[in-house]
Amino acid sequence: MAEGTMxxxxxxxxxxxxxxxxxxxxxxxxxxxxxxxxxxxxxKDEMDGSVTYRWSCRMGVCGSCGMMVNYRPRLTCSTxxxxxxxxxxxxxxxxxxxxxxxxxxxxxxxxxxxxQVKPWIIRENEAALESGEYLQTPDQVEKYKQxxxxxxxxxxxxxxxxxxxxxxxxxxxxIALAHRYNLDSRDQGRGERHRAIAVDWGIWDCTFxxxxxxxxxxxxDPAVAIQREKVAKxxxxxxxxxxxxxxxx
Amino acid sequence: xxxxxxxxxxxxxxxxxxxxxxxxxxxxxxxxxRGPQARLEAMAWGLFSAGGFVAAVLLPIHVAILGIAFAAGxxxxxxxxxxxILHLARNPLTKVYLLAVISLxxxxxxxxxxxxxxxxxxxxxxxxxxxxxxxxxVAGTGLAVWVLLRI
Amino acid sequence: MTPDxxxxxxxxxxxxxxxxxxxxxxxxxxAAREITSMFAAIVSGLLLAFLFALSSGPGSYQDFLxxxxxxxxxxFSAVILAALLYHTATWFRLTTHIVVIRLGQRAxxxxxxxxxxxxxxxAVSAAVAYFHIWF
Numbered sequence: 272m273a274e275g276t277m278x279x280x281x282x283x284x285x286x287x288x289x290x291x292x293x294x295x296x297x298x299x300x301x302x303x304x305x306x307x308x309x310x311x312x313x314x315k316d317e318m319d320g321s322v323t324y325r326w327s328c329r330m331g332v333c334g335s336c337g338m339m340v341n342y343r344p345r346l347t348c349s350t351x352x353x354x355x356x357x358x359x360x361x362x363x364x365x366x367x368x369x370x371x372x373x374x375x376x377x378x379x380x381x382x383x384x385x386x387q388v389k390p391w392i393i394r395e396n397e398a399a400l401e402s403g404e405y406l407q408t409p410d411q412v413e414k415y416k417q418x419x420x421x422x423x424x425x426x427x428x429x430x431x432x433x434x435x436x437x438x439x440x441x442x443x444x445x446i447a448l449a450h451r452y453n454l455d456s457r458d459q460g461r462g463e464r465h466r467a468i469a470v471d472w473g474i475w476d477c478t479f480x481x482x483x484x485x486x487x488x489x490x491x492d493p494a495v496a497i498q499r500e501k502v503a504k505x506x507x508x509x510x511x512x513x514x515x516x517x518x519x520x
Numbered sequence: 521x522x523x524x525x526x527x528x529x530x531x532x533x534x535x536x537x538x539x540x541x542x543x544x545x546x547x548x549x550x551x552x553x554r555g556p557q558a559r560l561e562a563m564a565w566g567l568f569s570a571g572g573f574v575a576a577v578l579l580p581i582h583v584a585i586l587g588i589a590f591a592a593g594x595x596x597x598x599x600x601x602x603x604x605i606l607h608l609a610r611n612p613l614t615k616v617y618l619l620a621v622i623s624l625x626x627x628x629x630x631x632x633x634x635x636x637x638x639x640x641x642x643x644x645x646x647x648x649x650x651x652x653x654x655x656x657x658v659a660g661t662g663l664a665v666w667v668l669l670r671i
Numbered sequence: 672m673t674p675d676x677x678x679x680x681x682x683x684x685x686x687x688x689x690x691x692x693x694x695x696x697x698x699x700x701x702a703a704r705e706i707t708s709m710f711a712a713i714v715s716g717l718l719l720a721f722l723f724a725l726s727s728g729p730g731s732y733q734d735f736l737x738x739x740x741x742x743x744x745x746x747f748s749a750v751i752l753a754a755l756l757y758h759t760a761t762w763f764r765l766t767t768h769i770v771v772i773r774l775g776q777r778a779x780x781x782x783x784x785x786x787x788x789x790x791x792x793x794a795v796s797a798a799v800a801y802f803h804i805w806f
Binding site: 571588622668 | 689692702705708709711712714715716717718719721722723725726729732733736739740741742744745747748749751752755756758759762763791792795796799800802803804805806
């Protein structure tokens with residue numbers, strides 16, 4: 272049973288009809304347990320089938336439904352209408368990404384950046400299959416677990432002013448994932464990853480604004496991951512200058 | 521409405537643009553810094569960090585003493601007498617301390633200002649800005665060494 | 672798919688704002704935090720001036736002390752001190768995020784780290800004051 276109505280101002284971009292983006296307003300029935308995604312699905316089902324947006328799991332684990340809700344990056348499956356009711360809600364595509372259509376953004380740059388940091392276990396020497404799995408203690412897992420929670424939703428990219436100013440900046444999620452693998456006891460690829468992230472458009476471009484961690488729906492805390500990589504790289508450099516064979520250079 | 525083949529190449533800064541395919545356009549990737557430059561960035565950050573600690577831990581008390589307590593008359597009479605302070609400053613340990621207190625915060629400022637220029641004022645010219653900012657800090661350090669040797 | 676095998680479609684690329692750092696509370700606080708570094712540099716300059724006056728003889732030194740006593744300078748010092756304290760507060764808070772001291776599966780709580788930093792700050796400040804004023 273609807274308990275009222277609520278207005279959604281949805282950003283539209285349809286280059287085959289209009290050159291610039293514009294807004295459409297929809298009045299959707301409101302229920303206390305509805306999320307933005309429910310409202311968008313209602314709009315698409317009942318009011319305007321051409322509204323285009325991404326979603327999948329509707330429970331905050333796939334990272335598909337990131338959008339700007341009232342100018343903040345949110346997962347629309349996890350943002351309740353009751354947070355804003357009865358005021359209208361503005362829904363726009365994720366900031367700092369090119370817009371393909373309506374609420375869908377082009378994620379190619381992110382995919383390219385992710386590949387650059389090699390987010391997988393790198394081994395110098397692979398153990399033989401017969402020796403079994405690489406074992407880890409709970410303490411070893413705890414070291415990187417937080418940073419493995421990233422769902423690649425890119426809310427952190429929408430929140431980061433450095434991403435806005437410098438499109439080449441690797442960005443919070445990518446560096447946090449590099450950090451996750453650097454901390455993994457099974458991994459031996461720290462040197463390779465340092466070459467990928469200890470660059471002008473990597474960790475050094477970050478100025479610890481911290482908004483990425485505020486936006487993150489999974490408490491990954493990418494800001495802290497980046498700062499720790501800065502510390503690690505600086506100490507590695509100092510050590511490699513003092514000890515001729517030291518450091519991970 | 522756009523039809524047919526896209527214009528080639530797309531130009532940055534246009535409101536309308538063409539998306540990229542699976543790789544970033546070749547001209548866009550900056551050359552990877554190897555060796556010295558990567559080291560310099562790490563050292564710059566190390567100096568920024570050290571400067572930040574000095575500024576956080578040591579600078580407030582100096583400002584409180586020289587800037588406020590002295591003007592308010594809270595210091596004992598002979599505290600800042602010429603002979604006493606000169607004697608204190610001539611001690612080599614004091615000189616090393618003073619060099620750190622004066623020089624390190626300059627690198628802290630230089631690093632932050634450099635990125636403020638890029639991110640808040642939108643100016644690129646990365647190499648020029650870096651040289652100017654850290655150069656100013658180095659100049660300040662040189663000046664500090666000269667003054668301390670004069671004492 | 673275009674002939675060179677690349678997928679091309681029109682995209683809208685919004686231009687980033689030139690004044691993004693004024694646009695929200697967190698961004699403004701970030702800008703304030705960054706500006707405190709300018710005040711730190713100013714203090715470096717003032718200390719340098721103080722030492723230069725010292726090295727130039729008792730006359731210059733007394734002139735500088737007289738400058739320090741003026742109400743304008745005292746007011747400016749208060750502003751500088753406020754900025755420096757904001758730097759110290761933010762610097763310590765951020766340090767407690769970055770530094771992690773592990774004890775098995777748990778870590779030293781951030782509040783304990785903050786207390787340690789504040790304690791060290793007070794102790795060091797007291798030592799500096801002692802040498803500056805009484806030693």
